[in-house]
Amino acid sequence: MKKFKFFTNFDHEEQWLNEMARQGYVLTGKSLSYEFAQVQPENANFRMDYRTFKSRQDFEDYKALFEDSGWTHIAGTRSSGSQYFKQTGAEGSEDIFSDVDSKAARYKRISDMWLSLACCFIPLFAVLISTDAIDVTAFLKPQLLYYTPGLWDMSGGQFWRAFLFETPFAFFRGFTWMMIPVMILVYSLFAYKAKKQYEKTQQGR
């Protein structure tokens, strides 16, 4: 079974995965969506870390350490960041972190990732502005975005058909650039939320 869901909080994500296991759906993979296998309901213990690795060797070493300490690596790649672990047996520690600082540090790492992603789009946005590629008049005179000859002289059904047909194209023409500031904003918001969670976890609240 596949499920789409988005989390900005690792603790909530872990709780959700454990809850899914209690209902008989155990995580088997994660790409864009979560992949679950149907099993006997179980009290699983899923834990998450956030790390990317410079080399394949580093990644192997990391996974080996967790396997040695009783955690099965379920999902995550060298560059995916999110790493999903499931406690193998009953022995060993309950968590993959034994102090507050390291438990909080994963939020710092994901916050930095969101922030650098947001920053990537800033120069692109600056270029679009400085080359006048962004036409702000489209806000004031959206009719200029319609290219159908004689559109505004048509009437009745003919007008509406032509108008509605072209509207998606006109929208695309005029407002695609807005994706960039929106993305900068959304990524910055994720970075901010992760940073807040980092501080909160560090204070042990």
Added chain:
Amino acid sequence: MTRDKNLPLTETVYYILLALLEPAHGYLIMQKVEELSSGQVHMAAGTLYGAVENLLKQKLIQPVHSEDSRRKVYVITDRGLGMLRQDYERMRHMIEMTNTILG
């Protein structure tokens, strides 16, 4: 002499450095730390990984050749050894003082 800003070492870092007087891979470090601390300090995998990463960055430990293709092996550096000695001296002084006054 001004004291290094990394001193005093935390309990976990102290035990990791002590454990790495001999080369060891991640899981072995965890076991040694637990043993050296008589079971007082238990480190989980994610925490140990981060601690090793920090110690590498500070050049207190270094990677050495590993027979195991999957597991990296580390050992203490001269700098790390110096740090361990300084912290040991610091604690010994504390114990001597405590002994004089309290003992």
